[in-house]
Amino acid sequence: MSIFRTKSLDEMISAGESHSGLKKVLGPLDLIMLGVGAIVGTGIFVLTGTGSLTAGPALTLSFVIAAIACGFAGLCYAEFASTVPVAGSIYTYSYATLGEVIAWLIGWDLMLEYGLASSTVSVGWSGYFQSLLSGFGVSLPTALTAAPGAIPGVTTWINLPALVIMLVVTFMLALGIRESAKLNNFLVFVKIGVVLLFIAVGARHVQPANWQPFAPFGGTGVLSAAALVFFAFIGFDAVTSAAEEVKNPARDLPIGIVGSLAVCSLLYVVVSAIMTGIVPYQKFMGVDHPISLALKYAGESWVAGFTDLGAILGMTTVILVMSYGQTRITFAMSRDGLLPAPLSKVHPKYGTPFLTTWLVGVIFGLIAAFVPLHVLAELVNIGTLAAFCLVSISVIVLRSKRPDLPRAFRCPGVPYVPSMAIASCVTLMAYLSLHTWVAFAIWMSIGILVYFLYARLNSKLND
Numbered sequence: 001m002s003i004f005r006t007k008s009l010d011e012m013i014s015a016g017e018s019h020s021g022l023k024k025v026l027g028p029l030d031l032i033m034l035g036v037g038a039i040v041g042t043g044i045f046v047l048t049g050t051g052s053l054t055a056g057p058a059l060t061l062s063f064v065i066a067a068i069a070c071g072f073a074g075l076c077y078a079e080f081a082s083t084v085p086v087a088g089s090i091y092t093y094s095y096a097t098l099g100e101v102i103a104w105l106i107g108w109d110l111m112l113e114y115g116l117a118s119s120t121v122s123v124g125w126s127g128y129f130q131s132l133l134s135g136f137g138v139s140l141p142t143a144l145t146a147a148p149g150a151i152p153g154v155t156t157w158i159n160l161p162a163l164v165i166m167l168v169v170t171f172m173l174a175l176g177i178r179e180s181a182k183l184n185n186f187l188v189f190v191k192i193g194v195v196l197l198f199i200a201v202g203a204r205h206v207q208p209a210n211w212q213p214f215a216p217f218g219g220t221g222v223l224s225a226a227a228l229v230f231f232a233f234i235g236f237d238a239v240t241s242a243a244e245e246v247k248n249p250a251r252d253l254p255i256g257i258v259g260s261l262a263v264c265s266l267l268y269v270v271v272s273a274i275m276t277g278i279v280p281y282q283k284f285m286g287v288d289h290p291i292s293l294a295l296k297y298a299g300e301s302w303v304a305g306f307t308d309l310g311a312i313l314g315m316t317t318v319i320l321v322m323s324y325g326q327t328r329i330t331f332a333m334s335r336d337g338l339l340p341a342p343l344s345k346v347h348p349k350y351g352t353p354f355l356t357t358w359l360v361g362v363i364f365g366l367i368a369a370f371v372p373l374h375v376l377a378e379l380v381n382i383g384t385l386a387a388f389c390l391v392s393i394s395v396i397v398l399r400s401k402r403p404d405l406p407r408a409f410r411c412p413g414v415p416y417v418p419s420m421a422i423a424s425c426v427t428l429m430a431y432l433s434l435h436t437w438v439a440f441a442i443w444m445s446i447g448i449l450v451y452f453l454y455a456r457l458n459s460k461l462n463d
Contacts, residue, residue, distance in 0.1 A: 043232020
């Protein structure tokens with residue numbers, strides 16, 4: 001009954017290969033598209049404006065710093081995902097190395113991260129969707145456009161578009177991962193095309209004078225913006241949640257993780273450089289559609305309309321992948337006995353955890369509908385940074401405990417690369433606000449209570 005008991009890696013791998021009931025249908029391109037689908041969304045269409053107010057034109061450096069932190073962690077994820085191709089991501093890896101209580105806490109953390117990330121992005125999706133409708137002269141009743149109290153001085157009851165998109169995405173995920181991956185791949189190609197269109201058109205309007213001064217708020221501003229825009233990279237770790245549905249996980253998972261990170265990092269740096277080169281960074285104050293603003297500022301209003309559509313499609317894929325990752329984390333924890341057994345039941349026809357998928361979609365859809373955006377976004381970054389720290393620690397521990405374990409992909413420079421990942425993530429966490437730390441501590445305290453009152457007593461390891 002030790003709270004630090006660990007699961008057998010061999011049994012976990014065997015269970016994932018033969019007993020999960022999930023369909024192995026994904027290839028390397030699907031995984032890269034899942035990663036890009038999760039990453040390119042809110043970050044590129046919303047946070048580029050907010051981050052520029054903190055770092056100025058040096059926002060490009062902020063994205064590079066955040067990408068480096070993610071890159072170090074991504075190499076650690078790649079080793080684990082290819083070695084232990086089991087659903088559950090860092091929760092599963094921690095269970096095999098750091099012990100049950102640590103695995104539970106990080107699983108509890110990931111449920112909040114993925115769930116609130118999908119809720120947060122669905123609220124952003126709602127804003128762009130309403131903006132697009134207004135361009136055609138259509139507007140929803142004010143009471144149905146936002147959560148209660150989200151708009152000062154305005155009476156609102158529910159964010160109906162946010163709830164609807166969450167339910168539509170849930171319906172797609174419930175039908176099957178193959179169908180969801182096809183939809184994701186199509187939407188990703190479209191939104192990448194829109195981003196490339198912005199780069200091609202916007203590059204002609206760059207004024208180098210707008211890049212001066214390059215870092216008006218110094219190194220502190222650059223690091224603070226890096227901690228903020230880190231949200232833009234959240235999602236590549238969701239690729240590892242698909243481990244049991246990948247045809248050749250030993251080869252394809254590292255390709256999916258590293259490939260999606262490389263593509264998105266390049267796009268973020270180029271887009272932020274062009275955006276701040278077109279518009280002086282001070283003009284992004286209070287703007288939630290910075291890419292569209294830059295194009296309108298440059299007199300390219302027709303391209304701005306396409307960009308709004310790309311933002312809607314981009315956010316749709318983020319919601320899809322984040323919701324997918326949430327369901328697979330819950331599935332893995334239920335299979336281990338830490339959550340009720342019905343949550344790991346796989347639908348005989350669709351090959352998906354049907355009940356879990358709908359439960360997650362409805363709960364976080366209602367949260368998106370009734371909770372203001374600024375409240376939703378507070379915990380996402382700190383939860384992800386904590387997860388990245390733990391996966392890096394787990395790689396070091398597993399190299400020490402099981403040096404003989406066959407590894408299809410080996411993280412280079414262990415323990416130095418994982419240590420740099422930990423240092424990078426801790427540094428970014430230090431720049432997050434105090435109320436974020438307090439809220440995170442409250443959520444994790446609730447998780448500890450649930451562990452001792454339910455999870456520890458029902459764990460399959462008790463058998």
